[in-house]
Amino acid sequence: MKKIHFDFHSASTFINVVVICLAIIMGGSVIAEEYNTSSMSLSIDNDGFLGSDRGYTNGLFFKFNSSSTVEIVSNSPLLLKTIGSWLPLYQQSKKGWGITVGQQIWTPTDLESPVEGENDRPYTGFLFIEANIFEFSADAANKYSLMLGAVGPDAFGENSQKSVHSLIGSPKPMGWARQIENQTVFSFSYEGHRLLTRSQGWFDKDYDTGLSGRVNLGNYQSEIALGSTIRWGTSLDESFASVGTMPGKYIDVSVLSKSRSGQFYYLSVEGRYRFQDITIDGARPKHLFDVHTEHWQATLSTGAVYYQESWGLAFSIITSSPDYKKDLRNTNLIKFLPYSELHW
Numbered sequence: 001m002k003k004i005h006f007d008f009h010s011a012s013t014f015i016n017v018v019v020i021c022l023a024i025i026m027g028g029s030v031i032a033e034e035y036n037t038s039s040m041s042l043s044i045d046n047d048g049f050l051g052s053d054r055g056y057t058n059g060l061f062f063k064f065n066s067s068s069t070v071e072i073v074s075n076s077p078l079l080l081k082t083i084g085s086w087l088p089l090y091q092q093s094k095k096g097w098g099i100t101v102g103q104q105i106w107t108p109t110d111l112e113s114p115v116e117g118e119n120d121r122p123y124t125g126f127l128f129i130e131a132n133i134f135e136f137s138a139d140a141a142n143k144y145s146l147m148l149g150a151v152g153p154d155a156f157g158e159n160s161q162k163s164v165h166s167l168i169g170s171p172k173p174m175g176w177a178r179q180i181e182n183q184t185v186f187s188f189s190y191e192g193h194r195l196l197t198r199s200q201g202w203f204d205k206d207y208d209t210g211l212s213g214r215v216n217l218g219n220y221q222s223e224i225a226l227g228s229t230i231r232w233g234t235s236l237d238e239s240f241a242s243v244g245t246m247p248g249k250y251i252d253v254s255v256l257s258k259s260r261s262g263q264f265y266y267l268s269v270e271g272r273y274r275f276q277d278i279t280i281d282g283a284r285p286k287h288l289f290d291v292h293t294e295h296w297q298a299t300l301s302t303g304a305v306y307y308q309e310s311w312g313l314a315f316s317i318i319t320s321s322p323d324y325k326k327d328l329r330n331t332n333l334i335k336f337l338p339y340s341e342l343h344w
Contacts, residue, residue, distance in 0.1 A: 035260050035309075039065040043248055055109075055121065058161065059247060061102040065132075065254040068094040072133060080131055087144055089135050096254055098132040104247075105157045106279050111173040118289045121324050123179035124279040125157015126150070136255045139195035141241030143252075145188070147220065151278055152182030180282035187218030193241035196228075207232040210240065212270070221279075225272035233264025233305075245270040245299045250316055256307070263306040270299045280324050292325045 043061040069075045072084045072095035080097045089095060108120035128149025135142050149155070158176040165172060191214045198208035207230070214225040229243050238259035242252045243266050256262075277293040303316025 035258055036067045037257050038067040039063075039253055039257070041065070041253065055106060056104065056247065057107050058105040058164070059102065060104075060160075061100055061248050063098055063100040065098040065257065066096045068096045068136075068257050070095065072097060072135075076133075080133060083131065083144075083146065084133050087133060089133075089142070093135040093137055094258065095133070095135045096257065098134070098254055100130040100132065101128070102130070102248075103127050103155065103157070103160060105161055107161070107173060108175065111175070112171045114174045116175070116178060116288050119291075121280055121291055122282075122284050122287070123157070123173070123176050124151055124282065125153070125155035125160070125179065126185070126279065127155035127157075128185065132254075134254060136241055138237035138240055139198075141191075141193040141255060143189075143191040143241075145191075147185070147187040147189070147218070149185045149220070150182065151180050151185055151282055153179065154182050178285055178287060180279065180284050183219075183278065183282060185218070185220045185278060187216055187220040187222075189214065189216045191244075195240060198236060201232055205233055206236050208236050208240070212241075214270075214272070219276070219278055221274060221277045223272050223274040225270050227268060227270030227299075229266055229268040231264045231266040233262065235259055235262030236264060238262060239264065239305075242305075243268050243301075245301060245318070250301065250303075250318065251305060251314055259307075261308040263304075265302075265304045267302045268300070272297050272299075274323070277323065294322050294325050297321050297323060 041061070041063045043059070043063070066076070070092060072089065073081050076084060076097045084095075084097070104126045106121060106124040106126075108117050108123065110117060110120075126149060128147050130145050130147040130149075133144045158173075158179065161173055162176075164170075191212065193210055193212045196209040196211055198206060201207040209228065209230050212225075212227045212229065214223070214227075216223050225245075227245060231243070239256055239262050242255050244250055244252055245268060273295055274293055274297055275295065280291055280293050297320065299318060299320040301316055301318040303314060305314040307313070
């Protein structure tokens with residue numbers, strides 16, 4: 001069985017548009033009529049969808065998610081077997097693993113100006129590989145990630161952006177000589193979800209509320225975060241912890257691996273304290289102005305998700321506070337996320 005889903009994130013003129021995300025979900029099995037499938041995904045973020053080109057402007061992610069299993073140690077690659085044996089995973093929980101390879105690009109507001117702007121972030125390219133191990137149930141989920149990557153010229157952000165702009169006829173970015181310098185980046189992340197309540201709601205649908213927390217340790221974006229999500233719909237017990245607040249993770253397909261169909265509307269909020277952000281604070285060549293990470297940040301998102309075994313569709317709007325202190329805008333991004341999924 002194969003599945004395909006498309007994600008389109010569109011931002012306001014402030015920052016960040018995810019133009020298209022294509023995921024090909026492959027593999028799958030039916031054992032005692034129990035649905036279970038693995039996945040491969042290709043995701044593309046780009047803010048050109050609304051004619052904007054600033055801040056977090058482009059992201060490319062290729063990810064593989066395994067089907068779920070109880071024995072993660074015996075059903076994962078060697079490195080993940082070792083990591084999985086160290087983690088406090090519940091013995092009978094549904095577990096899975098994933099590998100992500102990605103590139104992200106951040107730019108200042110005025111790409112055509114060779115002069116450094118006083119109230120803007122620096123150019124940054126980021127290239128990484130991330131290993132994920134997760135466990136989930138109807139009322140709890142734990143997600144662990146280990147990421148290794150690099151920022152700077154070795155991340156090929158300049159090459160990628162200039163190639164795309166040349167292809168589509170967009171203005172040539174003029175300030176990449178001032179980008180963040182080469183530096184190795186690493187991060188260990190934990191994200192936990194816990195169900196607070198689930199009950200029958202209106203129109204023969206259920207509602208649930210959940211609490212989420214995240215911790216990122218390393219030199220990429222070190223932060224702690226706390227959030228909550230309210231959902232109303234069907235098959236909520238099969239899609240718990242599928243809503244996120246970070247780019248590329250607004251709908252987590254991996255925890256839907258055992259759900260044939262469902263639909264829900266949601267409202268999610270997250271507050272976080274970000275200690276540092278290498279895409280803002282990282283070392284760079286001689287420059288006129290310093291820009292620093294805004295430590296207190298928040299994200300609010302709302303949307304609708306509908307999926308079946310052969311296809312699905314989701315729409316989300318996400319707004320976040322500024323991520324650096326000299327950002328003159330009150331909100332840093334507003335996103336519109338259409339998500340669709342086709343299976344065969």
